[in-house]
Amino acid sequence: MILTRFGYFWGEADAAAMRRIFDWRDGRELIRALARMQRIQGLAVSAIKIVKFDELKKQYELDMTLHNSAEAEEHAAAFGASDEPVCWIISGYSSGYASWALGEKIYFIEDKCLGAGDRICHATGKDAASWGEKLKPFMKFFRSDDIHGKILRLTEELKRKNRELQNQKKLVANAGIAFQTSPMVEIRSPAFAQTAELAARVAKYDATVLISGESGSGKEVIARYIHSASERAAKPFFPINCGALPDSLLEGELFGYRAGAFTGATKDRSGLLEEAGAGSVFLDEIGDISPALQVKLLRVLQEKEILRLGENAPRKIAARIIAATNKNLKEEIAAGKFREDLYFRLAVVEIEVPPLRERPEDILELARHFVRKCASKHKIRNLRLDASCARLLLQYKWPGNVRELENAIERASIFANDGLIMPENFPEAVVQPETDLFRGEPDSFAKLAEIEARHIGIILEKTGGNKSKAAKLLGISPATLWRKTRRTLKNQ
Numbered sequence: 001m002i003l004t005r006f007g008y009f010w011g012e013a014d015a016a017a018m019r020r021i022f023d024w025r026d027g028r029e030l031i032r033a034l035a036r037m038q039r040i041q042g043l044a045v046s047a048i049k050i051v052k053f054d055e056l057k058k059q060y061e062l063d064m065t066l067h068n069s070a071e072a073e074e075h076a077a078a079f080g081a082s083d084e085p086v087c088w089i090i091s092g093y094s095s096g097y098a099s100w101a102l103g104e105k106i107y108f109i110e111d112k113c114l115g116a117g118d119r120i121c122h123a124t125g126k127d128a129a130s131w132g133e134k135l136k137p138f139m140k141f142f143r144s145d146d147i148h149g150k151i152l153r154l155t156e157e158l159k160r161k162n163r164e165l166q167n168q169k170k171l172v173a174n175a176g177i178a179f180q181t182s183p184m185v186e187i188r189s190p191a192f193a194q195t196a197e198l199a200a201r202v203a204k205y206d207a208t209v210l211i212s213g214e215s216g217s218g219k220e221v222i223a224r225y226i227h228s229a230s231e232r233a234a235k236p237f238f239p240i241n242c243g244a245l246p247d248s249l250l251e252g253e254l255f256g257y258r259a260g261a262f263t264g265a266t267k268d269r270s271g272l273l274e275e276a277g278a279g280s281v282f283l284d285e286i287g288d289i290s291p292a293l294q295v296k297l298l299r300v301l302q303e304k305e306i307l308r309l310g311e312n313a314p315r316k317i318a319a320r321i322i323a324a325t326n327k328n329l330k331e332e333i334a335a336g337k338f339r340e341d342l343y344f345r346l347a348v349v350e351i352e353v354p355p356l357r358e359r360p361e362d363i364l365e366l367a368r369h370f371v372r373k374c375a376s377k378h379k380i381r382n383l384r385l386d387a388s389c390a391r392l393l394l395q396y397k398w399p400g401n402v403r404e405l406e407n408a409i410e411r412a413s414i415f416a417n418d419g420l421i422m423p424e425n426f427p428e429a430v431v432q433p434e435t436d437l438f439r440g441e442p443d444s445f446a447k448l449a450e451i452e453a454r455h456i457g458i459i460l461e462k463t464g465g466n467k468s469k470a471a472k473l474l475g476i477s478p479a480t481l482w483r484k485t486r487r488t489l490k491n492q
Protein backbone atom coordinates (compact mmCIF):
# COMPACT_ATOMS: atom_id res chain seq x y z
CA MET A 1 0.00 0.00 0.00
CA ILE A 2 1.64 3.16 -1.21
CA LEU A 3 -0.08 5.29 1.46
CA THR A 4 1.57 3.39 4.29
CA ARG A 5 4.96 3.78 2.73
CA PHE A 6 4.38 7.43 2.13
CA GLY A 7 3.38 7.86 5.78
CA TYR A 8 6.38 5.86 6.89
CA PHE A 9 8.72 8.11 5.01
CA TRP A 10 7.07 11.21 6.35
CA GLY A 11 7.23 9.89 9.93
CA GLU A 12 10.91 9.08 9.54
CA ALA A 13 11.64 12.58 8.37
CA ASP A 14 9.79 14.12 11.31
CA ALA A 15 11.51 11.86 13.80
CA ALA A 16 14.86 12.73 12.29
CA ALA A 17 14.05 16.40 12.76
CA MET A 18 12.88 15.78 16.32
CA ARG A 19 16.10 14.01 17.22
CA ARG A 20 17.80 17.32 16.87
CA ILE A 21 15.56 18.72 19.56
CA PHE A 22 15.74 15.85 21.98
CA ASP A 23 18.58 14.00 23.57
CA TRP A 24 19.48 11.27 21.09
CA ARG A 25 19.33 8.58 23.71
CA ASP A 26 15.99 9.60 25.07
CA GLY A 27 13.72 7.29 23.08
CA ARG A 28 10.82 7.60 25.54
CA GLU A 29 10.63 11.37 25.15
CA LEU A 30 10.73 11.05 21.40
CA ILE A 31 7.88 8.56 21.47
CA ARG A 32 5.80 10.83 23.71
CA ALA A 33 6.33 13.63 21.23
CA LEU A 34 4.82 11.45 18.48
CA ALA A 35 1.30 12.29 19.66
CA ARG A 36 2.15 15.97 19.53
CA MET A 37 3.57 15.65 16.05
CA GLN A 38 0.43 13.91 14.82
CA ARG A 39 -1.63 16.76 16.14
CA ILE A 40 0.64 19.41 14.66
CA GLN A 41 0.60 17.63 11.32
CA GLY A 42 -3.19 17.59 11.48
CA LEU A 43 -3.38 13.80 11.33
CA ALA A 44 -5.27 13.12 14.52
CA VAL A 45 -5.58 13.91 18.20
CA SER A 46 -3.94 10.92 19.75
CA ALA A 47 -2.74 9.41 22.99
CA ILE A 48 0.22 7.09 23.20
CA LYS A 49 0.92 4.68 26.03
CA ILE A 50 4.27 2.98 26.38
CA VAL A 51 3.39 -0.58 27.34
CA LYS A 52 6.81 -2.15 26.99
CA PHE A 53 10.15 -0.45 26.59
CA ASP A 54 13.08 -2.81 26.74
CA GLU A 55 16.06 -1.19 25.09
CA LEU A 56 18.37 -4.10 25.87
CA LYS A 57 16.23 -6.74 24.20
CA LYS A 58 15.02 -4.20 21.66
CA GLN A 59 11.42 -5.08 22.47
CA TYR A 60 8.78 -2.40 22.44
CA GLU A 61 5.04 -2.17 22.63
CA LEU A 62 3.21 1.09 22.07
CA ASP A 63 -0.50 1.58 22.41
CA MET A 64 -2.03 4.35 20.34
CA THR A 65 -5.56 5.72 20.51
CA LEU A 66 -6.61 8.18 17.83
CA HIS A 67 -9.54 10.52 18.17
CA ASN A 68 -11.09 12.02 15.06
CA SER A 69 -8.48 10.69 12.65
CA ALA A 70 -8.45 13.06 9.69
CA GLU A 71 -7.60 10.16 7.45
CA ALA A 72 -10.61 8.09 8.55
CA GLU A 73 -12.91 11.08 8.12
CA GLU A 74 -11.62 11.77 4.65
CA HIS A 75 -11.84 8.15 3.69
CA ALA A 76 -15.44 7.93 4.94
CA ALA A 77 -16.38 11.09 3.08
CA ALA A 78 -14.90 9.79 -0.16
CA PHE A 79 -15.71 6.08 -0.05
CA GLY A 80 -18.26 5.57 2.73
CA ALA A 81 -17.84 3.03 5.52
CA SER A 82 -15.16 0.41 5.07
CA ASP A 83 -15.07 -3.07 6.57
CA GLU A 84 -11.45 -2.79 7.62
CA PRO A 85 -9.26 -0.09 9.21
CA VAL A 86 -8.35 2.69 6.80
CA CYS A 87 -5.72 4.82 8.53
CA TRP A 88 -2.86 3.75 6.34
CA ILE A 89 -0.92 6.98 6.35
CA ILE A 90 -1.14 7.38 10.11
CA SER A 91 -0.04 3.79 10.69
CA GLY A 92 2.85 4.32 8.33
CA TYR A 93 3.70 7.68 9.86
CA SER A 94 3.74 6.26 13.38
CA SER A 95 5.81 3.28 12.26
CA GLY A 96 8.36 5.42 10.47
CA TYR A 97 8.57 7.85 13.35
CA ALA A 98 8.93 5.19 16.03
CA SER A 99 11.45 3.23 13.98
CA TRP A 100 13.65 6.27 13.62
CA ALA A 101 13.21 7.26 17.25
CA LEU A 102 14.07 3.84 18.64
CA GLY A 103 16.56 2.65 16.05
CA GLU A 104 14.55 -0.54 15.65
CA LYS A 105 11.85 -1.30 13.09
CA ILE A 106 8.46 -0.74 14.72
CA TYR A 107 5.23 -1.69 12.96
CA PHE A 108 1.93 -0.05 13.85
CA ILE A 109 -1.17 -2.04 12.98
CA GLU A 110 -4.63 -0.59 13.40
CA ASP A 111 -7.27 -2.88 14.91
CA LYS A 112 -10.13 -0.44 15.47
CA CYS A 113 -10.98 2.36 13.12
CA LEU A 114 -13.45 5.20 12.88
CA GLY A 115 -13.51 4.53 9.15
CA ALA A 116 -14.73 0.97 9.82
CA GLY A 117 -17.54 2.00 12.13
CA ASP A 118 -15.65 1.97 15.44
CA ARG A 119 -15.98 4.90 17.84
CA ILE A 120 -12.26 5.62 17.76
CA CYS A 121 -9.16 4.35 16.01
CA HIS A 122 -6.72 2.16 17.88
CA ALA A 123 -3.38 0.80 16.82
CA THR A 124 -0.54 -1.14 18.41
CA GLY A 125 3.10 -0.69 17.53
CA LYS A 126 5.64 -3.43 18.17
CA ASP A 127 8.97 -4.63 16.91
CA ALA A 128 8.94 -7.51 14.43
CA ALA A 129 9.97 -10.13 16.99
CA SER A 130 7.18 -9.13 19.39
CA TRP A 131 4.59 -9.27 16.60
CA GLY A 132 5.79 -12.68 15.44
CA GLU A 133 3.58 -14.41 12.88
CA LYS A 134 0.83 -11.82 13.21
CA LEU A 135 2.91 -9.30 11.29
CA LYS A 136 3.27 -11.39 8.16
CA PRO A 137 0.09 -10.41 6.31
CA PHE A 138 0.88 -6.72 6.93
CA MET A 139 4.52 -6.74 5.91
CA LYS A 140 3.72 -6.02 2.28
CA PHE A 141 2.38 -2.60 3.26
CA PHE A 142 5.61 -1.59 4.89
CA ARG A 143 8.08 -3.04 2.51
CA SER A 144 9.61 -0.77 -0.02
CA ASP A 145 12.07 -1.80 -2.64
CA ASP A 146 14.62 0.84 -1.97
CA ILE A 147 13.68 3.16 0.83
CA HIS A 148 17.29 3.79 1.72
CA GLY A 149 18.24 4.73 -1.81
CA LYS A 150 15.27 7.04 -1.92
CA ILE A 151 16.35 8.75 1.28
CA LEU A 152 19.84 9.26 -0.09
CA ARG A 153 18.56 10.72 -3.33
CA LEU A 154 16.13 12.98 -1.54
CA THR A 155 18.80 14.18 0.88
CA GLU A 156 21.05 15.00 -2.02
CA GLU A 157 18.25 16.90 -3.71
CA LEU A 158 17.40 18.71 -0.50
CA LYS A 159 20.99 19.79 -0.11
CA ARG A 160 20.97 21.23 -3.61
CA LYS A 161 17.67 22.98 -2.99
CA ASN A 162 19.03 24.38 0.23
CA ARG A 163 22.01 25.83 -1.52
CA GLU A 164 19.83 27.38 -4.17
CA LEU A 165 17.67 28.86 -1.47
CA GLN A 166 20.62 30.30 0.37
CA ASN A 167 21.75 31.68 -2.90
CA GLN A 168 18.68 33.85 -3.00
CA LYS A 169 18.54 34.69 0.65
CA LYS A 170 20.36 37.83 1.41
CA LEU A 171 19.11 38.27 4.91
CA VAL A 172 20.31 36.54 8.00
CA ALA A 173 17.29 34.47 8.74
CA ASN A 174 17.23 31.47 11.01
CA ALA A 175 19.71 33.26 13.11
CA GLY A 176 18.57 34.07 16.52
CA ILE A 177 19.09 37.73 16.05
CA ALA A 178 17.51 40.10 13.61
CA PHE A 179 20.64 41.51 12.18
CA GLN A 180 19.46 42.99 8.91
CA THR A 181 19.31 46.70 9.39
CA SER A 182 21.69 47.24 12.21
CA PRO A 183 23.50 44.34 13.79
CA MET A 184 22.85 45.80 17.20
CA VAL A 185 19.05 45.88 17.10
CA GLU A 186 18.13 43.15 19.51
CA ILE A 187 21.39 42.74 21.29
CA ARG A 188 21.45 43.99 24.82
CA SER A 189 24.67 42.57 26.17
CA PRO A 190 27.87 44.55 25.78
CA ALA A 191 29.78 41.27 25.25
CA PHE A 192 27.87 40.36 22.10
CA ALA A 193 27.54 43.92 20.87
CA GLN A 194 31.31 44.06 20.68
CA THR A 195 31.42 40.87 18.61
CA ALA A 196 28.73 42.14 16.26
CA GLU A 197 30.49 45.44 15.84
CA LEU A 198 33.74 43.74 14.88
CA ALA A 199 31.84 41.54 12.42
CA ALA A 200 30.23 44.59 10.86
CA ARG A 201 33.59 46.26 10.43
CA VAL A 202 35.30 43.21 9.00
CA ALA A 203 32.50 42.51 6.54
CA LYS A 204 33.56 45.42 4.35
CA TYR A 205 37.08 44.15 3.89
CA ASP A 206 37.57 41.03 1.88
CA ALA A 207 39.81 39.30 4.40
CA THR A 208 39.64 35.70 5.53
CA VAL A 209 38.00 35.50 8.95
CA LEU A 210 38.33 32.98 11.73
CA ILE A 211 35.44 32.86 14.18
CA SER A 212 36.00 31.08 17.47
CA GLY A 213 33.55 30.20 20.19
CA GLU A 214 31.90 27.33 22.00
CA SER A 215 29.56 24.93 20.21
CA GLY A 216 26.17 26.45 19.59
CA SER A 217 27.25 30.00 20.41
CA GLY A 218 26.19 31.29 17.00
CA LYS A 219 29.38 31.26 14.95
CA GLU A 220 27.41 30.60 11.79
CA VAL A 221 25.14 33.54 12.57
CA ILE A 222 28.17 35.79 12.62
CA ALA A 223 29.52 34.24 9.43
CA ARG A 224 26.20 34.79 7.66
CA TYR A 225 26.10 38.31 8.90
CA ILE A 226 29.59 39.03 7.59
CA HIS A 227 28.57 37.62 4.23
CA SER A 228 25.30 39.54 4.09
CA ALA A 229 26.98 42.81 5.01
CA SER A 230 29.75 42.33 2.45
CA GLU A 231 29.84 43.13 -1.23
CA ARG A 232 29.33 39.45 -1.88
CA ALA A 233 25.86 39.54 -0.32
CA ALA A 234 24.03 38.79 -3.55
CA LYS A 235 26.26 35.77 -4.18
CA PRO A 236 25.89 32.37 -2.51
CA PHE A 237 26.79 31.59 1.10
CA PHE A 238 27.70 27.92 1.45
CA PRO A 239 28.19 26.54 4.94
CA ILE A 240 29.82 23.17 5.49
CA ASN A 241 30.57 21.36 8.72
CA CYS A 242 34.08 19.96 8.33
CA GLY A 243 33.74 17.88 11.49
CA ALA A 244 30.65 16.03 10.28
CA LEU A 245 32.12 14.45 7.17
CA PRO A 246 34.84 11.84 6.74
CA ASP A 247 37.93 13.11 4.95
CA SER A 248 37.20 11.58 1.58
CA LEU A 249 33.66 13.00 1.42
CA LEU A 250 34.71 16.39 2.69
CA GLU A 251 37.35 16.66 0.02
CA GLY A 252 34.84 15.82 -2.69
CA GLU A 253 32.37 18.34 -1.29
CA LEU A 254 34.93 21.13 -1.14
CA PHE A 255 36.96 20.57 -4.27
CA GLY A 256 34.65 18.54 -6.47
CA TYR A 257 35.71 15.53 -8.50
CA ARG A 258 36.01 14.05 -11.91
CA ALA A 259 33.90 11.09 -13.01
CA GLY A 260 35.68 7.89 -12.05
CA ALA A 261 37.85 9.56 -9.38
CA PHE A 262 36.46 7.03 -6.91
CA THR A 263 33.73 4.42 -6.78
CA GLY A 264 30.39 6.14 -6.97
CA ALA A 265 31.69 9.20 -8.77
CA THR A 266 29.57 8.65 -11.84
CA LYS A 267 29.85 12.13 -13.27
CA ASP A 268 31.93 15.28 -12.96
CA ARG A 269 30.93 17.49 -10.08
CA SER A 270 32.09 20.86 -8.92
CA GLY A 271 32.83 21.44 -5.24
CA LEU A 272 31.52 24.15 -2.95
CA LEU A 273 34.58 26.35 -3.33
CA GLU A 274 34.06 26.46 -7.04
CA GLU A 275 30.27 26.59 -7.01
CA ALA A 276 30.23 29.51 -4.59
CA GLY A 277 31.65 31.70 -7.34
CA ALA A 278 32.25 35.10 -5.85
CA GLY A 279 30.25 34.19 -2.74
CA SER A 280 31.43 32.97 0.64
CA VAL A 281 32.20 29.47 1.90
CA PHE A 282 31.83 28.91 5.62
CA LEU A 283 34.06 26.14 6.93
CA ASP A 284 32.72 25.20 10.34
CA GLU A 285 34.74 23.07 12.78
CA ILE A 286 37.91 23.77 10.86
CA GLY A 287 39.95 22.39 13.77
CA ASP A 288 38.70 18.91 12.90
CA ILE A 289 40.20 18.53 9.46
CA SER A 290 43.01 16.05 8.84
CA PRO A 291 46.65 17.07 8.33
CA ALA A 292 46.43 16.04 4.68
CA LEU A 293 43.44 18.26 4.07
CA GLN A 294 45.09 21.09 5.99
CA VAL A 295 47.88 21.07 3.42
CA LYS A 296 45.41 21.20 0.55
CA LEU A 297 43.44 24.00 2.12
CA LEU A 298 46.59 25.99 2.73
CA ARG A 299 47.32 25.71 -0.97
CA VAL A 300 43.83 26.92 -1.79
CA LEU A 301 44.29 30.00 0.38
CA GLN A 302 47.73 30.76 -1.02
CA GLU A 303 47.08 30.14 -4.70
CA LYS A 304 43.35 30.84 -4.87
CA GLU A 305 42.92 27.68 -6.88
CA ILE A 306 41.69 24.15 -6.38
CA LEU A 307 42.22 20.74 -7.87
CA ARG A 308 39.15 18.60 -8.40
CA LEU A 309 39.74 15.03 -7.24
CA GLY A 310 41.09 13.05 -10.16
CA GLU A 311 42.16 16.14 -12.13
CA ASN A 312 45.59 17.64 -12.69
CA ALA A 313 44.75 21.09 -13.97
CA PRO A 314 44.02 23.64 -11.21
CA ARG A 315 40.94 25.83 -11.40
CA LYS A 316 40.81 29.41 -10.13
CA ILE A 317 38.36 30.20 -7.37
CA ALA A 318 37.01 33.54 -6.17
CA ALA A 319 35.14 32.63 -2.99
CA ARG A 320 35.81 34.25 0.34
CA ILE A 321 36.62 31.81 3.12
CA ILE A 322 35.16 32.26 6.56
CA ALA A 323 36.20 29.56 9.02
CA ALA A 324 35.08 28.73 12.54
CA THR A 325 36.24 26.53 15.36
CA ASN A 326 35.22 25.61 18.88
CA LYS A 327 38.75 24.44 19.59
CA ASN A 328 41.61 26.51 20.83
CA LEU A 329 43.70 26.40 17.68
CA LYS A 330 46.79 27.74 19.42
CA GLU A 331 46.70 24.72 21.71
CA GLU A 332 46.12 22.47 18.71
CA ILE A 333 49.17 23.99 17.06
CA ALA A 334 51.27 23.44 20.18
CA ALA A 335 50.10 19.82 20.22
CA GLY A 336 51.12 19.42 16.58
CA LYS A 337 47.56 18.84 15.42
CA PHE A 338 47.01 22.00 13.43
CA ARG A 339 49.35 23.75 11.01
CA GLU A 340 50.54 27.11 12.16
CA ASP A 341 50.87 28.46 8.60
CA LEU A 342 47.25 27.53 7.88
CA TYR A 343 46.15 29.20 11.11
CA PHE A 344 47.77 32.48 10.09
CA ARG A 345 46.18 32.29 6.64
CA LEU A 346 42.74 31.74 8.18
CA ALA A 347 42.98 34.13 11.10
CA VAL A 348 43.69 37.31 9.18
CA VAL A 349 40.92 38.63 11.39
CA GLU A 350 39.82 36.67 14.43
CA ILE A 351 36.41 37.13 16.02
CA GLU A 352 35.40 35.56 19.28
CA VAL A 353 31.76 34.79 20.01
CA PRO A 354 31.04 34.85 23.75
CA PRO A 355 29.14 31.94 25.29
CA LEU A 356 25.52 32.61 26.20
CA ARG A 357 26.20 32.48 29.95
CA GLU A 358 28.46 35.51 29.53
CA ARG A 359 25.63 37.54 28.00
CA PRO A 360 22.57 36.79 30.16
CA GLU A 361 21.03 40.10 29.01
CA ASP A 362 20.29 38.44 25.67
CA ILE A 363 18.65 35.25 26.95
CA LEU A 364 15.04 36.42 27.18
CA GLU A 365 15.19 38.37 23.95
CA LEU A 366 16.50 35.31 22.14
CA ALA A 367 13.93 33.11 23.86
CA ARG A 368 11.12 35.33 22.58
CA HIS A 369 12.61 35.29 19.14
CA PHE A 370 12.68 31.47 19.11
CA VAL A 371 9.10 31.31 20.38
CA ARG A 372 7.99 33.40 17.39
CA LYS A 373 10.02 31.18 15.10
CA CYS A 374 8.51 27.96 16.54
CA ALA A 375 5.01 29.38 16.35
CA SER A 376 5.29 29.79 12.60
CA LYS A 377 7.33 26.64 12.02
CA HIS A 378 4.96 24.34 13.91
CA LYS A 379 1.87 26.42 13.23
CA ILE A 380 1.01 26.78 16.91
CA ARG A 381 -1.39 29.62 17.37
CA ASN A 382 -0.86 31.99 20.27
CA LEU A 383 2.38 30.34 21.37
CA ARG A 384 3.83 32.19 24.34
CA LEU A 385 6.12 31.87 27.33
CA ASP A 386 4.58 31.91 30.77
CA ALA A 387 6.19 34.57 32.95
CA SER A 388 7.36 31.87 35.35
CA CYS A 389 9.78 30.62 32.68
CA ALA A 390 11.93 33.73 32.87
CA ARG A 391 13.67 32.84 36.10
CA LEU A 392 14.27 29.32 34.87
CA LEU A 393 15.86 30.50 31.64
CA LEU A 394 18.02 33.03 33.41
CA GLN A 395 19.35 30.72 36.09
CA TYR A 396 20.42 27.93 33.73
CA LYS A 397 24.01 28.07 32.46
CA TRP A 398 23.29 26.98 28.85
CA PRO A 399 26.41 24.90 28.19
CA GLY A 400 25.08 24.27 24.67
CA ASN A 401 24.62 28.01 24.17
CA VAL A 402 22.13 29.61 21.76
CA ARG A 403 21.51 26.33 19.95
CA GLU A 404 20.58 24.64 23.22
CA LEU A 405 18.24 27.51 24.03
CA GLU A 406 16.59 27.22 20.63
CA ASN A 407 16.20 23.45 20.99
CA ALA A 408 14.82 23.83 24.50
CA ILE A 409 12.24 26.36 23.30
CA GLU A 410 11.27 24.18 20.36
CA ARG A 411 10.86 21.14 22.59
CA ALA A 412 8.86 23.13 25.15
CA SER A 413 6.58 24.54 22.48
CA ILE A 414 5.74 21.04 21.31
CA PHE A 415 4.82 19.99 24.82
CA ALA A 416 3.02 23.23 25.69
CA ASN A 417 -0.68 23.05 26.41
CA ASP A 418 -2.74 25.38 24.22
CA GLY A 419 0.38 27.29 23.29
CA LEU A 420 1.30 28.31 26.83
CA ILE A 421 4.87 27.26 27.57
CA MET A 422 5.36 26.42 31.24
CA PRO A 423 8.58 25.62 33.11
CA GLU A 424 7.78 21.90 33.19
CA ASN A 425 7.75 21.80 29.39
CA PHE A 426 11.49 22.40 29.35
CA PRO A 427 14.04 19.58 29.37
CA GLU A 428 14.91 18.14 32.76
CA ALA A 429 18.45 19.51 32.51
CA VAL A 430 17.10 23.06 32.33
CA VAL A 431 14.43 22.62 34.99
CA GLN A 432 16.77 21.01 37.45
CA PRO A 433 20.31 21.89 36.53
CA GLU A 434 22.97 19.77 38.13
CA THR A 435 23.97 21.38 41.36
CA ASP A 436 27.28 22.97 40.67
CA LEU A 437 27.35 24.73 44.01
CA PHE A 438 30.93 23.97 44.77
CA ARG A 439 32.58 24.59 41.48
CA GLY A 440 35.10 27.38 41.14
CA GLU A 441 36.59 29.41 43.97
CA PRO A 442 35.03 29.41 47.46
CA ASP A 443 34.21 33.11 47.21
CA SER A 444 31.99 32.35 44.23
CA PHE A 445 29.96 29.72 46.12
CA ALA A 446 26.26 30.46 46.36
CA LYS A 447 24.92 32.25 49.40
CA LEU A 448 22.55 30.27 51.61
CA ALA A 449 19.68 32.58 50.69
CA GLU A 450 20.33 31.97 46.99
CA ILE A 451 20.19 28.21 47.43
CA GLU A 452 17.02 28.53 49.46
CA ALA A 453 15.39 30.76 46.85
CA ARG A 454 16.38 28.43 44.05
CA HIS A 455 15.07 25.37 45.88
CA ILE A 456 11.78 27.07 46.68
CA GLY A 457 11.49 28.12 43.04
CA ILE A 458 11.99 24.58 41.80
CA ILE A 459 9.43 23.13 44.24
CA LEU A 460 6.92 25.85 43.32
CA GLU A 461 7.36 25.09 39.65
CA LYS A 462 7.01 21.35 40.26
CA THR A 463 3.76 21.89 42.16
CA GLY A 464 2.44 24.22 39.49
CA GLY A 465 2.52 27.17 41.87
CA ASN A 466 0.41 25.44 44.51
CA LYS A 467 1.71 27.13 47.67
CA SER A 468 0.22 24.82 50.30
CA LYS A 469 1.49 21.74 48.46
CA ALA A 470 4.89 23.37 48.08
CA ALA A 471 5.02 24.30 51.77
CA LYS A 472 4.24 20.73 52.72
CA LEU A 473 7.01 19.42 50.45
CA LEU A 474 9.45 21.95 51.91
CA GLY A 475 8.50 21.06 55.46
CA ILE A 476 7.52 24.61 56.40
CA SER A 477 4.24 26.37 57.07
CA PRO A 478 2.46 28.23 54.27
CA ALA A 479 3.03 31.46 56.20
CA THR A 480 6.79 30.86 56.26
CA LEU A 481 6.74 30.07 52.57
CA TRP A 482 4.85 33.26 51.87
CA ARG A 483 7.39 35.28 53.86
CA LYS A 484 10.31 33.61 52.07
CA THR A 485 8.93 34.05 48.57
CA ARG A 486 8.13 37.67 49.29
CA ARG A 487 11.73 38.19 50.32
CA THR A 488 13.02 36.48 47.18
CA LEU A 489 10.86 38.64 44.98
CA LYS A 490 12.05 41.77 46.72
CA ASN A 491 15.67 40.81 46.17
CA GLN A 492 15.25 40.29 42.48
Ligand SMILES: [Zn+2]
Pocket residue numbers: 069072085086087110112113114115120121122
Ligand atom coordinates in the same frame (compact mmCIF):
# COMPACT_ATOMS: atom_id res chain seq x y z
ZN1 LIG B 1 -8.52 4.70 11.70
